[in-house]
Amino acid sequence: MxxxxxxxxxxxxxxxxxxxxxxxxxxxxxxxxxxxxxxxxxxxxxxxxxxxxxxxxxxxxxxxxxxxxxxxxxxxxxxxxxxxxxxxxxxxxxxxxxxxxxxxxxxxxxxxxxxxxxxxxxxxxxxxxxxxxxxxxxxxxxxxxxxxxxxxxxxxxxxGVTADLALPTLAATLFAAFGIEGDTAERLRHALDHKDSAAVAALDGPAAPLLQALIAAAGPADRALAALAALDLPPAAAAERDRLAAVVAQVAAALPGLPLTVDPVESRGFEYHCGxxxxxxxxxxxxxxxxxxxxxxxxxxxxxxxxxxxxxxxxxxxxxxxPARVFVPAGTARAEAERLRAEGLVTVAGLDPVADEAAEAKRLGCGRRLGPAGLIDVV
Amino acid sequence: MxxxxxxxxxxxxxxxxxxxxxxxxxxxxxxxxxxxxxxxxxxxxxxxxxxxxxxxxxxxxxxxxxxxxxxxxxxxxxxxxxxxxxxxxxxxxxxxxxxxxxxxxxxxxxxxxxxxxxxxxxxxxxxxxxxxxxxxxxxxxxxxxxxxxxxxxxxxxxxGVTADLALPTLAATLFAAFGIEGDTAERLRHALDHKDSAAVAALDGPAAPLLQALIAAAGPADRALAALAALDLPPAAAAERDRLAAVVAQVAAALPGLPLTVDPVESRGFEYHCGxxxxxxxxxxxxxxxxxxxxxxxxxxxxxxxxxxxxxxxxxxxxxxxPARVFVPAGTARAEAERLRAEGLVTVAGLDPVADEAAEAKRLGCGRRLGPAGLIDVV
Incomplete structure (x- = not known):
């Protein structure tokens, strides 16, 4: 095929x-x-x-x-x-x-x-x-x-399992706090999604440095949270940041070996998330x-x-x-095959008698076959 | 709801x-x-x-x-x-x-x-x-x-698992052997499906007694196969009967405790089967x-x-x-809950501290809770 x-x-x-x-x-x-x-x-x-x-x-x-x-x-x-x-x-x-x-x-x-x-x-x-x-x-x-x-x-x-945490609504929270809306908000959202700090800088007003700082904060959780903690955020945004810090602290305590990163402004793929x-x-x-x-x-x-x-x-x-497959020739007592399965082996039953059981076992992908005196390796 | x-x-x-x-x-x-x-x-x-x-x-x-x-x-x-x-x-x-x-x-x-x-x-x-x-x-x-x-x-x-065996093509094989076709075949098929021996008898010709005998043969496998063996079937139909007998014999040998019945003319639900x-x-x-x-x-x-x-x-x-559910209060060391799960217990974590852990455990459907000195039954 x-x-x-x-x-x-x-x-x-x-x-x-x-x-x-x-x-x-x-x-x-x-x-x-x-x-x-x-x-x-x-x-x-x-x-x-x-x-x-x-x-x-x-x-x-x-x-x-x-x-x-x-x-x-x-x-x-x-x-x-x-x-x-x-x-x-x-x-x-x-x-x-x-x-x-x-x-x-x-x-x-x-x-x-x-x-x-x-x-x-x-x-x-x-x-x-x-x-x-x-x-x-x-x-x-x-x-x-x-x-x-x-x-x-x-x-x-x-x-190497890692987790990346985000605050998908943080940008919207900041936009609301700074009265950013319409086209401007849309352009900014796009710029943040693409980590385009230059496009964010082009925005006049007090939000620009904050948003640039959020882009720059992305990275290992410890460093990112420290950078976020240093920012003077409006109350609603600060609450989101504090919640993120609390979650990171609890996850880090539970699974100290799990590398955590934070990308505060990431929102793609979080269509219906609110935290x-x-x-x-x-x-x-x-x-x-x-x-x-x-x-x-x-x-x-x-x-x-x-x-x-x-x-x-x-x-x-x-x-x-x-799992190891064992060829069990036609006519084998049922209890014998049962015993092999109980040991964790997979049995492959011969439906009709064959002249060359070793060749048949090999053909069927079995590494061993059941002979009169027990298991025989198939070479 | x-x-x-x-x-x-x-x-x-x-x-x-x-x-x-x-x-x-x-x-x-x-x-x-x-x-x-x-x-x-x-x-x-x-x-x-x-x-x-x-x-x-x-x-x-x-x-x-x-x-x-x-x-x-x-x-x-x-x-x-x-x-x-x-x-x-x-x-x-x-x-x-x-x-x-x-x-x-x-x-x-x-x-x-x-x-x-x-x-x-x-x-x-x-x-x-x-x-x-x-x-x-x-x-x-x-x-x-x-x-x-x-x-x-x-x-x-x-x-009480049971198996009922059928030969869904047997009727068609007999119809072919006796030259029964068209409307007559259809009426007969319907009569056989409904075990309507009288309708089958209304058919003239040598097939009628055979088909009636097939309806009558239905029942426990031993008896049904004996009844079928006594019938003088045309070669193709006889081959189907012999195959059925061979399958029944092998299944009965493998699972002697499984009750087997045979309904030779049953065909409903076997749309694409040919044996x-x-x-x-x-x-x-x-x-x-x-x-x-x-x-x-x-x-x-x-x-x-x-x-x-x-x-x-x-x-x-x-x-x-x-599985038994154990309430594990907030703040319990992770290793302790892990140990309970390793014993096959289901742990239900308290997310935040509560005043009455026994009541909380009960509310969450846990039969036991983890106290300072080990497991405590919840009553």
Missing amino acids: TDFANRALLPAGLRDMLPPDAAEEAGVIERLLRTFAAHGFERVKPPLIEFEESLLDGPGAAAAGQTFRVLDPLSQRLMGLRADITPQVARIATTRLATRPRPLRLSYSGQVLRVKGSQLRADRQFAQAGIELIGSESAAADAEVLTLAAEGLIGLGID VGFTLYARALGAELGRGGRYRAGGTEPAVGATLFLDSVIAAVPSAPR | TDFANRALLPAGLRDMLPPDAAEEAGVIERLLRTFAAHGFERVKPPLIEFEESLLDGPGAAAAGQTFRVLDPLSQRLMGLRADITPQVARIATTRLATRPRPLRLSYSGQVLRVKGSQLRADRQFAQAGIELIGSESAAADAEVLTLAAEGLIGLGID VGFTLYARALGAELGRGGRYRAGGTEPAVGATLFLDSVIAAVPSAPR
Whole structure:
């Protein structure tokens, strides 16, 4: 089968996951969710499709352009195929689980589908796994979620996990304090996203040096927080800064080995966040493993969550050794094969008798075969 | 939250799976796939959507009426949301894995979506898990798949698993041998599906007593096979009967405790099968847990598979005890909580200090809390 023929079979950005990748992904998801469960995060599973208006409500609005729609023949209403799971979990928390005690800790994993791939992520379908902690305004909630997401990744054996923290609403808070709006605000937002200090300097008025200082502050968390602490910020912005410092302090205490950086004015990718946001990276790969932050569930309830992107996570996880396969010839007593499986071996049954069992074992990718006197290496 | 409000939120037949159900389903899938893997079935993961013509090709054609379509904006071609996974696995086996040695053993799990629910299954989304054994004509292949699917279910602790075997093409084989076609064949097919012996008797000619005998033969496998053996069948039909007997004998030898029944003329639900078909039941619930049988992958390659329906499987599995939750007050040393998790306990962290830790633990559904001197029961 050529790559060409395969591409011809599937739409762009969609693919078959083959052995051993599919088992590896499932194993990684299982380990992540087990870690989350140990910290009291209980699993939910929303459906793949729901009505457009509930799917794209609140935090879901950000994914509207990336959402496939199908008509529901039963209700004659449009449904969307989810492009993100967080909005669904937020919906569950604020509706069906509205009366459960807070903070509510939920976890999930599942597939998401997007109308188009992006430059960073060509796949149009990939798996997500994540956690949402709903109902607490505390900095400890932000810290718990970031720490647990990072711990999940570290627990998979990924080398060089780092976290970059941001205050996606800080720029808007400053704009409001300094009466910057309209076109000017838009140009500045663009300049900040591109760390374009010169364009920021071109702005007259008292905000310019502050915004330049925020761009310059980006870097390792200790240094960045010290630089931010030295700034004379308006009260609302100062509160955001102090919250960031509190979260960094708690994460650093919990996971002293996790390198933390801060990019105070970063807002890209944090469409619906309203507090500290963060991105998790695998340093060696330069890959974004996940992201998260604080938002409002159901429009009002404080919430903080983290989503891990399984495609990049899998690429960063050291591959596990494949289990040893043993060829078990046709006619072997069932209990004998059972005993091998109980020892953790994979048995591959011969369906019909063959003349050369060694050759058959080799052909089927088995490193050993069961002979009359026990296991025999296949060479 | 009322049921009514929740129904208003989601389309009919789609639902949120809540704690503890979602974790239970995930755990059951994991255990099934682990059983399959131990027998050399390697996991694949096809995409949720693919081009309509590949999805609905061959064995996929049966699901055409149940398949949601979406337009792919990239290719401007129609894609379908899978209503079944077997056709996708057959496609993978005969294209991308065409050069892998046979028999090829593949496993899978995933979600399927259907345009409408059925009487038996109101849900429009549910999880499937299954196995496909591709490239062998041997009766041992049929027996391995049926046995393994049943073993997977029994391994979950489901009581009273039974298997019902059928020869979905037997009637057509007999019709061909006796020159029965057109309207007569259709009426007969309907009569056989409804075990309507009187309608069959109304047919003149030598086939009528045979077909009546086939209806009457249905029942426990031993008795049914004896009745079938006594019939003077045309050669092609006799070959089907002999194959059924061989499969039954091998399954009975492998799992002597599994009750087997035979319904020789059953064909409903076996749209694309061309040999022995089977249905797995949980006797106590009367629920269909899965089905499978022999088919042609890619139109030509011999294959046999089994699909388990997770919604009915979960309903039949005895629920597992929920793990014990321990409230860990804010400020507890990280290592202490870690030690509790290492013992298999779930820790629920207090985010901020509280005055009454016992009350807080109780409020959060924790049976114990961590005090200064160790674990304390919460009453």
